[in-house]
Amino acid sequence: MAEAHQAVGFQFTVRPDGIDLHLSREVLKHIYLSGVTSWRKRAIRFKNDILAGVYPASPSSWLFVVVAIMSSVYARIDPSMGMIDSIKATLPVSEFMTVQTQTWLSAVLFATALWLTLILLLRYTLKMLLSYHGWIFESHGKMSVSTRIWLSLVKMLSGRRPLLYSFQASLPRLPVPSVDDTIRRYLESVRPLLDDEQYTQMETVANEFKKDPAPKLQKFLKFKSWWAANYVSDWWEEYIYLRGRSPIMVNSNFYTMDLLYVTPTHRQAARAGNVVHAMLQYRRKLERGEHAPIKALGKVPMCSFQYERMFNTTRIPGIEKDLVQHLKDRKHLVVYHRGRFFKVWLYLGGRHLWPSELEMQFQRILNDTSAPQPGEMKLAALTAGNRIPWARARVKYFSEGVNKTSLEAIETASFFLTLDDEAHGYDAEKLRSLDLYAKSLLHGKCYDRWFDKSFTLVVYKNGKVGVNIEHSWADAPIMGHMWEYVLATDCFHLGYTEEGHSKGDINKGLMAPTKLQWDLPEACQEIIEGSYRLAKEIADDVDFHGCLFDDFGKGLIKRCRTSPDAFIQLALQLAHFRDKEEFCLTYEASMTRMFREGRTETVRSCTCESAHTVTQRNCEERLDLFRKAAEKHQNLYRLAMTGSGIDRHLFCLYIVSKRLQIDSPFLKQVLSEPWRLSTSQTPQQQLNLIDLQKFPKYVGAGGGFGPVADDGYGVSYIIVGEDLITFHISSKFSSPETDSYRFGQNIRQAMLDIRALFHTACHAWGLFTPVNRSQAPHE
Numbered sequence: 001m002a003e004a005h006q007a008v009g010f011q012f013t014v015r016p017d018g019i020d021l022h023l024s025r026e027v028l029k030h031i032y033l034s035g036v037t038s039w040r041k042r043a044i045r046f047k048n049d050i051l052a053g054v055y056p057a058s059p060s061s062w063l064f065v066v067v068a069i070m071s072s073v074y075a076r077i078d079p080s081m082g083m084i085d086s087i088k089a090t091l092p093v094s095e096f097m098t099v100q101t102q103t104w105l106s107a108v109l110f111a112t113a114l115w116l117t118l119i120l121l122l123r124y125t126l127k128m129l130l131s132y133h134g135w136i137f138e139s140h141g142k143m144s145v146s147t148r149i150w151l152s153l154v155k156m157l158s159g160r161r162p163l164l165y166s167f168q169a170s171l172p173r174l175p176v177p178s179v180d181d182t183i184r185r186y187l188e189s190v191r192p193l194l195d196d197e198q199y200t201q202m203e204t205v206a207n208e209f210k211k212d213p214a215p216k217l218q219k220f221l222k223f224k225s226w227w228a229a230n231y232v233s234d235w236w237e238e239y240i241y242l243r244g245r246s247p248i249m250v251n252s253n254f255y256t257m258d259l260l261y262v263t264p265t266h267r268q269a270a271r272a273g274n275v276v277h278a279m280l281q282y283r284r285k286l287e288r289g290e291h292a293p294i295k296a297l298g299k300v301p302m303c304s305f306q307y308e309r310m311f312n313t314t315r316i317p318g319i320e321k322d323l324v325q326h327l328k329d330r331k332h333l334v335v336y337h338r339g340r341f342f343k344v345w346l347y348l349g350g351r352h353l354w355p356s357e358l359e360m361q362f363q364r365i366l367n368d369t370s371a372p373q374p375g376e377m378k379l380a381a382l383t384a385g386n387r388i389p390w391a392r393a394r395v396k397y398f399s400e401g402v403n404k405t406s407l408e409a410i411e412t413a414s415f416f417l418t419l420d421d422e423a424h425g426y427d428a429e430k431l432r433s434l435d436l437y438a439k440s441l442l443h444g445k446c447y448d449r450w451f452d453k454s455f456t457l458v459v460y461k462n463g464k465v466g467v468n469i470e471h472s473w474a475d476a477p478i479m480g481h482m483w484e485y486v487l488a489t490d491c492f493h494l495g496y497t498e499e500g501h502s503k504g505d506i507n508k509g510l511m512a513p514t515k516l517q518w519d520l521p522e523a524c525q526e527i528i529e530g531s532y533r534l535a536k537e538i539a540d541d542v543d544f545h546g547c548l549f550d551d552f553g554k555g556l557i558k559r560c561r562t563s564p565d566a567f568i569q570l571a572l573q574l575a576h577f578r579d580k581e582e583f584c585l586t587y588e589a590s591m592t593r594m595f596r597e598g599r600t601e602t603v604r605s606c607t608c609e610s611a612h613t614v615t616q617r618n619c620e621e622r623l624d625l626f627r628k629a630a631e632k633h634q635n636l637y638r639l640a641m642t643g644s645g646i647d648r649h650l651f652c653l654y655i656v657s658k659r660l661q662i663d664s665p666f667l668k669q670v671l672s673e674p675w676r677l678s679t680s681q682t683p684q685q686q687l688n689l690i691d692l693q694k695f696p697k698y699v700g701a702g703g704g705f706g707p708v709a710d711d712g713y714g715v716s717y718i719i720v721g722e723d724l725i726t727f728h729i730s731s732k733f734s735s736p737e738t739d740s741y742r743f744g745q746n747i748r749q750a751m752l753d754i755r756a757l758f759h760t761a762c763h764a765w766g767l768f769t770p771v772n773r774s775q776a777p778h779e
Helices: 002-007 025-053 059-074 083-090 099-130 145-158 179-193 196-211 214-227 233-242 268-288 305-309 355-367 379-383 387-397 401-411 433-442 476-494 522-540 554-559 564-580 608-615 619-641 647-659 665-672 740-757
Strands: 010-015 018-023 254-257 313-316 323-326 332-337 340-345 416-419 455-459 465-469 542-549 586-591 600-604 677-681 703-705 713-720 724-732
Touching (some): 179 196, 179 608, 196 214, 196 665, 214 647, 233 323, 233 647, 254 476, 268 455, 340 355, 379 387, 387 522, 465 476, 564 677, 564 713, 586 619, 600 619, 608 619, 703 724
Parallel strands (some): 416 455
Antiparallel strands (some): 254 703, 313 323, 332 340, 713 724
């Protein structure tokens, strides 16, 4: 163990003539360097906390204000209008506090108070400016005079080099929409899904709710919005994620893939060494708050609070609800390989291990031929099954002894790493390669990812990598930010030798990874096996299809003066109508991070305008209807981003009604409606670290998630560069209504048909015949 290894640095022997001390200079040197690094880290954090705390001012501005006030006092000018004299009168007179000293000290205190007041004034002014969202509703490429003035003021108050958390105190709070607006938009969103009789009934129920109890619920919600940083986020995390008792594997966790066409090295240990080292570099900057804040459309800063729990975080199971445990300064990770768990230290002498040193440690694990202990191989299946059995087993079998020690090593690790014994990745010559790659990242073997960790890094034996992410602590753009940094650092900064090894010297004196010990009784092993059977049933039911659409991309869509996202969403509506011959409630994830502690909002993509576009057979009107539908979608997206969405407001009203024990048929019906088409766009190039013009092959493959409804589809898509869109489509084999491959083909044809609208207004939809399940090549 590491503790025992370090203990040899200090030994003593008791002799008749006294105590003989034996000190190891090497170990003491590492202890000293660790201490120096720890204090340096604290100093940097303290400095950056001050910089973020006084933002948008700077510490140097304090000195400027003090010098200005002192100069005016010296010139016998009182800018304080008597306040300096009032402060002076309260100071005691003594031999150490002369009259002159009192004057100068009073001036410094007044200058400091004036400086703090100016900071609050600047911060409030910036908050008011950031509360303006008129700019987002303006046509693309056009900017009004008022927006230009607003943007200039925002830039002026934003400073030159803001840190990651600099804007947190200046971000506005998420506003609570009016009940009338929310219900009006809700009824508008369900109109294409209901016949006249159903719609009239829904309208009646909604109007009754608007009269009572909506006003009472709204008052409590507004009170919460004044008191809390965000009226949605804490309830969203608790009720949508942490109170769910069903398995989080497939149902909640999501995944992100490696570069699509490039694999920097095929050596598994080397790739793991570089990627882990890049993650440690990212974490160091994250802990210091040195990353630049992300800005919406390059203009408005977005909230960064989700980044705080990226590392050193684990979801702890509970009987009624789970807990997100976040720690600081974790210096190890846990590695899983062929049924064994290993603890690997990430620091030596106060520094990160170099990529070459990490490669050596991981190679040691790959070379280890020891057998798993009884119950160890499938232990992680506990995190893939139902939450209550896992919570009970954790209390009963992991509360003492070696089991407690080993579980703590996993739950307190920086993150979890799986050295997979399979080879995956996209290969154009292999059928279903992208499908199998996605399924492996989403659920693996159901026991080789620790689904409770904030993320599990997976490194395959052919050098490909990917990440499985637990969803409660953050949303996809947060992980995408880190992943883009890691891939760029791995490929363009760290690099590999000609033989494919990580660069750098090898320190053979490093302590070998420690194998975790377990003592799992038969009863515990039965629980593990039960969780595994349930998880495997879920995993085997996932029907996945990865679709690389390279006929055209963002470049052509923009030349058609259409939003790429609106274009794709309308194609999804057309594809779904061809697939099932009906419209359905459609979920598209939007973000509300322009507000403090904002997370997501729903864009209801199935609208009356999109339905008319899909069903229209008049060639002359189809293009005009498409443009109106695209503009409608864009407007809904803008409303969601600016706090005027539908679903989070209704969700919070429902939570209030439950806590007040008020029964609402309207809210019950709204919250029980299934999302049979759940979609999300994976963010791309948040940091712009990879020049795709110069390196066109270094494109990401995006990521995906499992189906939300038993008879529906989950679709994640990433717009890569100018000429590629990747779709990740999931559904369930158990549903006779869905087929992911068929839906992928429908999406492809829908994209082509919509493009044809811009070539000729007389193009016919061509009623594309869906592919039957028997024709699907992956069967």
